[in-house]
Amino acid sequence: MKPHLLLIDALNLIRRIYAVDANQTHHSDEQMLKASCARVAHACKKLLQSSNATHAIAVFDGDKSWRYHFYKDYKHSRAPMPQTLKNALVDFKHAIEQTGIVVFEPINDEADDIIATLADKAATNQINSTIVSTDKGFLPFLNTHICVYDYFKKSYLDQHSIKERFGVEQAKLVDFWALAGDKTNDVPGVKGIGTKSAQQIVNNYKTIDDAIGDDSLAIGIQKKLVEQKNMYVISKQLVTLRTDIQLGFSLKQLRLN
Structure with missing residues (x-):
């Protein structure tokens, strides 16, 4: 079987699923988090099946990356992660690992740089990869070996959509x-x-x-x-x-x- 690398932008996936579940006010926090973890695991299983991946990794963000030191106002206005979610990240990581996907959390680097590095190295070795993220920063990497998939829109991004957008x-x-x-x-x-x-x-x-x-x-x-x-x-x-x-x-x- 030809190798195919699945690269999941973990927090990008988790935060969007969590945001939907957090609005279900009839659930307690415990119930809501349990449901979110299950939905994240389900999403990972679907991604493994649809991509026919032979290798997979879900990458989290490390602490302050080089960008924060390089430019002090980087992401300064972004709302912090909800504390309820932050406290439960270990449960989300475990849920992902249960699907067989390796979880990686760097010390300082951002997930985007890790994913870009992995996709680029794979492409250099003629290995195809699928990046799962809604982050536009991956779009410059689209080529014959690298595709970007939006799990929530259930669509692959292409060069035509770049020009259009x-x-x-x-x-x-x-x-x-x-x-x-x-x-x-x-x-x-x-x-x-x-x-x-x-x-x-x-x-x-x-x-x-x-x-x-x-x-x-x-x-x-x-x-x-x-x-x-x-x-x-x-x-x-x-x-x-x-x-x-x-x-x-x-x-x-x-x-x-």
Whole structure:
């Protein structure tokens, strides 16, 4: 059987399932958490079946990653995890492990960087992988060996949907986010450059320097790019997922029984 790696963005899956169950007010916290754990386990089993995975891992976030040290306002406005959920994470991890999927929680790294590293290494070795997440940050990695699946919409994301959603080609996504910013993660972008201006710049120029050097570009936009180029550079680093994380384990250790 040809190897296939299933990569689950664990908190992305858990938090969305938990949010639905937490709204069922007729349940006690204990009942609600038990139901959530069961639904997460059920989701994992369905994903194993639908992907025909031979190897699988569910990755959690470690503590403050390098991004928090690199840019102090990274994710500063994001609501903290509900304490009830935080206290029950060990139960969710156990529920996932019961399905045969390896659970990994790094010390400091974000799940996104771990998953990107694993997918990239697998692709380099001609191994296909499925990333399960609603996080748009994985979209630049879509290729013949890497697909991204939205469990809640029951759909695979493709390059056509990227163009339709963001107005730019896949190869331009990182530059687009670096210019327009990403409010979800408090990535600043270039102040004064909105979605339309960012689309215009990345669709018409190979690099930001090319845009700055084009006299036909609006003076106001040129000025913003020149004055805030450092914020563009910072933002680009924040939205670029790393593929060089030292993992400490091999693909063999993720094989399903």
